[in-house]
Amino acid sequence: MALSLDEIDRRLLTELQADADRTNVELARLVGLSPAATLHRVRRLKEAGVIRRITAELDPDLAGFPLRAYVSVTLARHTPTAERAFQAALQDIPQVVVAEVVAGETDLLIQIVARDVPELQRVLTRLSVHGAQRIVTLLHLQEIKTRSPLPLTDPA
Amino acid sequence: MALSLDEIDRRLLTELQADADRTNVELARLVGLSPAATLHRVRRLKEAGVIRRITAELDPDLAGFPLRAYVSVTLARHTPTAERAFQAALQDIPQVVVAEVVAGETDLLIQIVARDVPELQRVLTRLSVHGAQRIVTLLHLQEIKTRSPLPLTDPA
DNA sequence: GATGAAATAGCATTTGC
DNA sequence: GCAAATGCTATTTCATC
Secondary structure (H helix, E strand, O other): OOOOOOHHHHHHHHHHHHOOOOOHHHHHHHHOOOHHHHHHHHHHHHHHOOEEEEEEEEOOOOOOOOEEEEEEEEEOOOOHHHHHHHHHHHHHOOOEEEEEEEEOOOOEEEEEEEOOHHHHHHHHHHHHHOOEEEEEEEEEEEEEEOOOOOOOOOOO | OOOOOOHHHHHHHHHHHHOOOOOHHHHHHHHOOOHHHHHHHHHHHHHHOOEEEEEEEEOOOOOOOOEEEEEEEEEOOOOHHHHHHHHHHHHHOOOEEEEEEEEOOOOEEEEEEEOOHHHHHHHHHHHHHOOEEEEEEEEEEEEEEOOOOOOOOOOO
16 A cells, blocks of 8 residues: 655655645755656655645634544444444534544544534534434643654654 | 634635645636735735645555554643653654643543554553553544545534 | 756736736 | 736756666
């Protein structure tokens, strides 16, 4: 599943994770390649899917979402139909910004954003309605380490 | 803490969250503004901090990190010193890509990436060594809903 | 097979309105 | 917020190692 990336690819990916808001010539200088070669490599990394997308990361507070929560969910019934129905419901709840199947103490882990407490509560209620049994909520209090780049250049 | 954003700002932010890999003229067409005005607004949003950064989102599998885990941590001692020491340790572990203080069943929630099981285990051991008491690991199995934009245009 | 250099078309950015 | 102007960049092409 993993692609073979050489040292220059890894440096490109590291730089682009840290800051993708730079010109191609700037990026080229950083990795010591010509702009043309740099452009070619970055395009290949996008086409290969290693770079999923270039995106704007917002400050949730400043954007009007002071409440964030992690919600771990255990489903009431574990039939394939019930699971698919629940997953479809998650797609339709815009305040659910991430959802994953996990292995461990729970079945699913969901990330929620909300503008205020009533909105948070409405989302939790919707989860219950759609088949969530045990719901454990962890309310975000403080960021310790903000999303950091994958450690591509580290010794394995 | 929240900024006042008008409808055009919200559309700009929504578009940039979905795909920031577009030219300014393209973005201008999408929101119905001139390129100059669009550039001005986007720059203001960056300076205000609503846009934290523009970043490349990678595919963790293709980038060589097939193992991801959420780890909830309860600290052995809750003295300010112990907490600060633990948080400092997190900054130094490159496989820890996100860390937050939460309220609920646990104290901290951490996101980890690893290339293989031994690497994952090494990280978990480092967490124990630095003061983590109860460690609950949720291993990522499958993405249900990939990181979605903040629902800026939704009715509150 | 990937890189570099040169050329063109298009864009980012500024200024004045 | 818009329109026009300029300097720079993205992008292509072609030659090269």
